[in-house]
Amino acid sequence: MAILTKAPRGTQDVLPAQSYKWREMERMFMETAQLFGFREIRFPVFEHTELFNRSVGDTTDVVQKEMYTFEDKGGRSLTLRPEGTAGALRAVLENGLLNEILPLKVSYLANCFRYEKPQAGRLREFHQFGVEMLGAADPASDAQMIALARTLLDNLQLRRQVQLEINSIGCPECRAHYQQALHKYLSAHSDGLCDTCKQRLEKNPMRIFDCKNLECATIAGNAPTILEYLCKDCDDHFEELQKHLKATKINFCVNPKIVRGLDYYTRTVFEFVSSDIGAQGTVCGGGRYDGLVELLGGPPTPAIGFAMGLERLLMILEKRKRKSVFQAPKPCNLYIGSTGKLTQRRSEQLCMALRAVGLQVESDTMGRSVKAQMKYANKLGAQFSCILGEEEIAKKLIEVRRMEDGKIFEVPLTDLAISRFLYCTHNWEDGRQDRGGDED
Numbered sequence: 191m192a193i194l195t196k197a198p199r200g201t202q203d204v205l206p207a208q209s210y211k212w213r214e215m216e217r218m219f220m221e222t223a224q225l226f227g228f229r230e231i232r233f234p235v236f237e238h239t240e241l242f243n244r245s246v247g248d249t250t251d252v253v254q255k256e257m258y259t260f261e262d263k264g265g266r267s268l269t270l271r272p273e274g275t276a277g278a279l280r281a282v283l284e285n286g287l288l289n290e291i292l293p294l295k296v297s298y299l300a301n302c303f304r305y306e307k308p309q310a311g312r313l314r315e316f317h318q319f320g321v322e323m324l325g326a327a328d329p330a331s332d333a334q335m336i337a338l339a340r341t342l343l344d345n346l347q348l349r350r351q352v353q354l355e356i357n358s359i360g361c362p363e364c365r366a367h368y369q370q371a372l373h374k375y376l377s378a379h380s381d382g383l384c385d386t387c388k389q390r391l392e393k394n395p396m397r398i399f400d401c402k403n404l405e406c407a408t409i410a411g412n413a414p415t416i417l418e419y420l421c422k423d424c425d426d427h428f429e430e431l432q433k434h435l436k437a438t439k440i441n442f443c444v445n446p447k448i449v450r451g452l453d454y455y456t457r458t459v460f461e462f463v464s465s466d467i468g469a470q471g472t473v474c475g476g477g478r479y480d481g482l483v484e485l486l487g488g489p490p491t492p493a494i495g496f497a498m499g500l501e502r503l504l505m506i507l508e509k510r511k512r513k514s515v516f517q518a519p520k521p522c523n524l525y526i527g528s529t530g531k532l533t534q535r536r537s538e539q540l541c542m543a544l545r546a547v548g549l550q551v552e553s554d555t556m557g558r559s560v561k562a563q564m565k566y567a568n569k570l571g572a573q574f575s576c577i578l579g580e581e582e583i584a585k586k587l588i589e590v591r592r593m594e595d596g597k598i599f600e601v602p603l604t605d606l607a608i609s610r611f612l613y614c615t616h617n618w619e620d621g622r623q624d625r626g627g628d629e630d
């Protein structure tokens with residue numbers, strides 16, 4: 191049955207040849223976020239459906255079309271998280287973290303689920319690295335978040351490949367004025383809009399900026415922009431943010447068409463975009479969401495955050511000709527072959543002792559011939575190999591072969607001597623061989 195060996199549409203396996211890149215990227219992100227004061231938070235893969243309806247918003251594509259919602263055996267409606275912000279905030283509120291010192295800064299790695307039409311860079315299960323800062327309203331916090339995103343991308347050596355675009359979508363008051371103006375404009379052009387946008391026009395006209403339909407995009411392109419409608423406070427906030435970005439030499443362009451696909455945003459919104467990976471070029475999206483904490487039942491709390499799509503970032507990195515930013519996994523240090531049952535057991539004992547001091551060592555687990563074992567060691571890319579036979583055990587000496595050039599080194603058959611040899615091969619070559627080793 192093909193279904194048994196075929197992953198569900200829109201999902202992706204991460205195989206050993208790639209997984210180290212994921213691990214490295216995740217580690218880099220977490221460590222860098224820590225430098226900015228963020229601490230990791232973990233929260234469930236599924237939440238009550240209502241949480242996403244409320245926060246992401248009833249009129250968004252995510253809630254209307256893309257959520258993986260199911261009823262559990264207790265009759266509750268649950269949803270696999272389509273994004274991280276809602277769950278992170280729910281966890282913060284439930285555990286009273288807002289009573290701690292503010293701003294509260296949390297970071298997370300989250301696999302997310304959206305029932306979208308899969309294409310390059312768009313999956314049904316995808317992975318986000320996200321950060322949320324709660325309690326800060328000052329534009330300096332917007333600037334710090336953007337600086338963090340920029341640093342993460344720079345650390346991946348993506349400074350030139352990924353550009354920052356910013357916008358302000360105002361507060362609920364100035365946005366209401368804008369939406370009226372937009373509604374008026376779009377109503378006059380409604381004949382050219384697709385059916386979805388005709389519906390959007392009534393429910394949430396700003397969603398029209400998300401439409402990929404060419405005719406809708408042309409109409410949206412000539413629409414009035416939110417920036418013309420910002421109130422003084424929102425305008426000042428946006429201006430101040432730009433001053434901060436200039437002061438920290440973060441390049442940006444203002445794109446008044448960025449509205450973001452989720453309902454909770456207020457004022458600053460931003461995206462980091464690449465033109466290298468086709469239509470799904472937004473690798474990072476975020477913004478301020480000053481009303482969301484209160485909407486979820488918490489105290490009025492300004493907040494801002496962003497999330498990066500790990501798959502999209504890896505796609506850009508794969509496309510690049512330059513040397514990988516990720517260190518390939520270390521090769522096997524030593525393969526200890528054996529000549530029979532007894533020596534096989536002894537070699538595994540040695541392996542255990544060497545692993546305990548941090549060396550990567552392998553031994554035979556297949557009962558292979560010595561020749562086949564050496565072939566295997568070669569394929570593994572082991573740096574050194576040796577064969578443990580009864581003679582070696584009797585002599586308490588073993589010949590260790592450096593695979594790269596075939597050079598042989600004679601080493602006392604103790605874990606201490608072998609580990610010293612592996613850690614200080616060069617000293618051995620210089621003739622300063624330590625033949626000690628007495629722990630056995």
Ligand code: HAM
Binds near residue numbers: 311
């Ligand atoms: P978002 O723009 O929906 O924002 O997603 C953030 C990033 O996740 C995108 O820029 C993209 O890289 C990646 N992404 C989204 N959908 C997919 C998909 N179907 N396949 C692959 N990658 C995808 C949020 O989720 C907000 N929670 C970000 C945020 C945090 N805003 C404030 N705090």
